[in-house]
Amino acid sequence: YLSRNGNHYKRINSTLSHVDFFLSSNVGYPWLTRGGLLMGSIMRKFKDRTDKRALIMRNGASVLKELIASSNGKYYPYRIFSAQEIKLATNNYDQKNVIAKDTSYNLYTMYKGFWQESLISVLQFHGHQCRPRAYESCITNVTYAAQMSHNHILKLIGCCLETPIPILVFEFVQYGTLWDRILGAPQPHFEPLLLKHRLKIAMDIVHALAYLHFGFPRPIVFRNFKTSCILFNEENVAKLFDF
Structure with a gap:
């Protein structure tokens, strides 16, 4: 997203900084890990159900x-x-x-x-x-x-x-x-x-x-x-x- 308004650039940069912090910090890592485990569990259940059918x-x-x-x-x-x-x-x-x-x-x-x-x-x-x-x-x-x-x-x-x-x-x-x-x-x-x-x-x-x-x-x-x-x-x- 591009804008000539400098405030928009500042807002975007600020948002990206928060995302980088979330991904790189100990706060974000457990959430990503849990999300990956949850997704893996869902995929396994879906595969088991498909195999059973x-x-x-x-x-x-x-x-x-x-x-x-x-x-x-x-x-x-x-x-x-x-x-x-x-x-x-x-x-x-x-x-x-x-x-x-x-x-x-x-x-x-x-x-x-x-x-x-x-x-x-x-x-x-x-x-x-x-x-x-x-x-x-x-x-x-x-x-x-x-x-x-x-x-x-x-x-x-x-x-x-x-x-x-x-x-x-x-x-x-x-x-x-x-x-x-x-x-x-x-x-x-x-x-x-x-x-x-x-x-x-x-x-x-x-x-x-x-x-x-x-x-x-x-x-x-x-x-x-x-x-x-x-x-x-x-x-x-x-x-x-x-x-």
């Missing part, structure tokens, strides 16, 4: 695409959980709450959770989107589990799309896997599996597999059948999962 869009699109392709366009509703809800439900993925682990490829861990006064099972896949096997396994699980309604197939309640690999939420199962019961370390709350119990488990799983083969227009072949895919609820009812 991108994950929701990518994961939601993958699930929807596979669900439509495998179910002839039918709609199967399930609840969407936030990452914070899952974290609170599992007490920040406390190792004391571990129910089961993948014994073959270490793809996932299942945790006991508490949500809205009910117990749930939370399936967290390991790795990130750069680990295709874990991501594909997750999408396959949610795609097929969303269509299932059978007493011996683990019921899907919902999922969380805010993480690099979606987290799945199932009905609660308390007594581990068949692998745990037969080959794992003895647990005080595990009942011995007598012959009659083993025969019942075999019949229950046969019914579940028959449901997959004949309960849908296009048969579903369970290719990953193993003892770690059979879980037990509090009534020792066998539940098939991990498609």
Whole structure:
């Protein structure tokens, strides 16, 4: 700003002097530091929010695409959980709450959770989107589990799309896997599996597999059948999962 009036020059010079003093003195430095920290915090929150939206869009699109392709366009509703809800439900993925682990490829861990006064099972896949096997396994699980309604197939309640690999939420199962019961370390709350119990488990799983083969227009072949895919609820009812 230029002016022929000398008073204006004096006023401008005086203002600039005050600005120089503010920037160079101990008075101005803390304010600039706080401002920079505040701006950095805002930018980080904006980036986190943007990343979360991108994950929701990518994961939601993958699930929807596979669900439509495998179910002839039918709609199967399930609840969407936030990452914070899952974290609170599992007490920040406390190792004391571990129910089961993948014994073959270490793809996932299942945790006991508490949500809205009910117990749930939370399936967290390991790795990130750069680990295709874990991501594909997750999408396959949610795609097929969303269509299932059978007493011996683990019921899907919902999922969380805010993480690099979606987290799945199932009905609660308390007594581990068949692998745990037969080959794992003895647990005080595990009942011995007598012959009659083993025969019942075999019949229950046969019914579940028959449901997959004949309960849908296009048969579903369970290719990953193993003892770690059979879980037990509090009534020792066998539940098939991990498609």
